[in-house]
Amino acid sequence: MSDVGTDYEYLKKKILAITGVDLNAYKENQMKRRLDTLIRKHGFKDYVEYCECVRTDKDIKEEFLGYMTINVSEFYRNPDQWEFLDKTVIPELIKRFGKNLKIWSAACSTGDEPYSLVMALSRHLPLNMIKIYATDIDNQILAQAKNGIYSDKSIKGVPADLLEKYFEKVGTSYKIKDEIKSRVEFKQANLLDNNYPKGFNMIVCRNVLIYFTEEAKDNVFRRFHDSLVPNGVLFIGSTEQIVNYRDLDYSRKNSFFYERN
Ligand SMILES: C[S@@+](CC[C@H](N)C(=O)[O-])C[C@H]1O[C@@H](n2cnc3c(N)ncnc32)[C@H](O)[C@@H]1O
Numbered sequence: 001m002s003d004v005g006t007d008y009e010y011l012k013k014k015i016l017a018i019t020g021v022d023l024n025a026y027k028e029n030q031m032k033r034r035l036d037t038l039i040r041k042h043g044f045k046d047y048v049e050y051c052e053c054v055r056t057d058k059d060i061k062e063e064f065l066g067y068m069t070i071n072v073s074e075f076y077r078n079p080d081q082w083e084f085l086d087k088t089v090i091p092e093l094i095k096r097f098g099k100n101l102k103i104w105s106a107a108c109s110t111g112d113e114p115y116s117l118v119m120a121l122s123r124h125l126p127l128n129m130i131k132i133y134a135t136d137i138d139n140q141i142l143a144q145a146k147n148g149i150y151s152d153k154s155i156k157g158v159p160a161d162l163l164e165k166y167f168e169k170v171g172t173s174y175k176i177k178d179e180i181k182s183r184v185e186f187k188q189a190n191l192l193d194n195n196y197p198k199g200f201n202m203i204v205c206r207n208v209l210i211y212f213t214e215e216a217k218d219n220v221f222r223r224f225h226d227s228l229v230p231n232g233v234l235f236i237g238s239t240e241q242i243v244n245y246r247d248l249d250y251s252r253k254n255s256f257f258y259e260r261n
Contacts, residue, residue: 007046007047008028008032008047010047010048010051011023011035011047011050011051012024014047014051014054014055015051015054015064018051018054018055018061019054019061019064019065020190020193021065021068021137021190021192022192023068024213024216025192025212025213025215025216026068026069026211026212026213026216027211027212027213030211031068031211034067034068035064035067035068038063038064038067042060062139062140065137065138065139065140066138066140066141069208069211071109071110071138071141072109072207073108073109073110073111073112073113073154073207074112074153074154074155074156074157075112075115075116075150075154075155075156075157075158076116076157076158076159077112077113077116077157077206077207078237078238078256079157081235081238081256081257082116082120082157084254084256084257085120085235085257086120086123089202089233089235089253089257090120090121090123090124091124093201093202093233094124094125096201096231097201097229099125099129100129101121101125101130101201101202102131102133102199102200102201102202103117103121103131103132103133103200103201103202103203103204104132104133104134104135104197104200104202104203104204104227105117105132105133105134105135105184105204105205106135106189106191106203106204106205106208106224107135107136107137107191107205107206107207107208108134108135108136108142108145108186109136109138109141109145110141110144110145110150110154111134111144111145111146111148111176111184111186112150112154113134113204113206114132114134114145114184114186115148115176115180115181115184116158117132117204118130118132118180118183118184119158119159119162119166119180122162122180127179127180127183130183131183131184131185132183132184132185133184133185133187133197133200134184134185134186134187135186135187135188135189136186136188136189137188137189137190137191138188139188142186142187142188145184145186146181146186148175148176148181149170149173149174149175149176150167150173150174150175150176151172151173151174152172152173152174154174155167155174166179166180191205191208191220192216192220194223196223196224196226196227197227198226198227199227199229200227200228200229200232201228201229201232201233202228202232202233202234202235203224203227203228203232203233203234203235204235205220205224205234205235205236205237206235206236206237206238206240207237207238207240208237209236209237209240210237210239210240217240218244218248221234221242221248221250222248224260225248225249225250225260228260229260230260230261231259231260231261232259232260233253233257233258233259233260234250234257234258234259234260235256235257236256236257236258237256238256241255241256242258245258249261
């Protein structure tokens with residue numbers, strides 16, 4: 001087949017116009033490779049043909065949004081960081097801001113992260129006081145999150161007592177109970193847009209910024225800064241350390257937790 005990947009500039013422009021997603025914000029090599037694989041799989045002749053289909057076919061558009069980044073997630077991903085959250089960060093947040101914490105799981109994927117947050121908070125607060133706002137760009141993945149059914153691989157990090165209390169075994173899968181589900185409000189939102197919600201005591205954004213260029217990443221950290229209240233906490237992923245945190249007006253607690261000044 002002909003080389004689908006000759007005019008990436010064209011693809012970026014068209015995709016922005018059709019979906020509102022600015023591919024300039026994502027690392028180019030990685031993204032182009034992924035999209036070329038998808039386009040070849042369908043047998044499109046070139047980017048022009050593919051973009052036309054993204055414009056006219058809802059399923060192909062949804063597939064694009066689902067494919068452009070990896071949706072892999074799991075409960076209590078990187079358990080040491082959740083241990084620090086449980087033992088240090090949550091008690092500090094409650095001391096500092098009281099029991100009505102406003103928390104945002106940004107790029108929440110299949111819901112493992114916001115549901116883990118509800119369970120982690122349930123060790124410190126009554127469930128009916130917990131509310132997590134959870135967003136992702138991908139509507140299909142949000143539908144899965146709301147469904148709340150997981151494989152044994154996804155739930156392997158859940159502490160045994162919480163697994164027993166908050167999951168129901170359905171065949172070989174695990175269904176999260178409504179008392180946890182009802183504490184999370186899911187909404188579709190693009191982190192590359194400007195209109196971030198405000199007033200959060202903690203923002204959790206993990207394993208998505210690795211796909212972004214340095215410039216796009218810094219812009220997200222700046223917007224998170226404006227979305228956090230003073231001394232609010234930003235919890236990020238394992239490979240996403242903020243090297244220039246001082247320039248961005250954060251203090252560093254450790255590699256994964258930063259505080260807005
Ligand atoms: C690897 S998952 C991370 C899930 C979870 N935070 C975790 O650490 O397990 C990355 C998620 O980022 C989402 N995503 C990618 N680009 C985005 C954007 N511009 N705005 C919002 N979400 C985005 C994807 O749809 C995907 O669900």
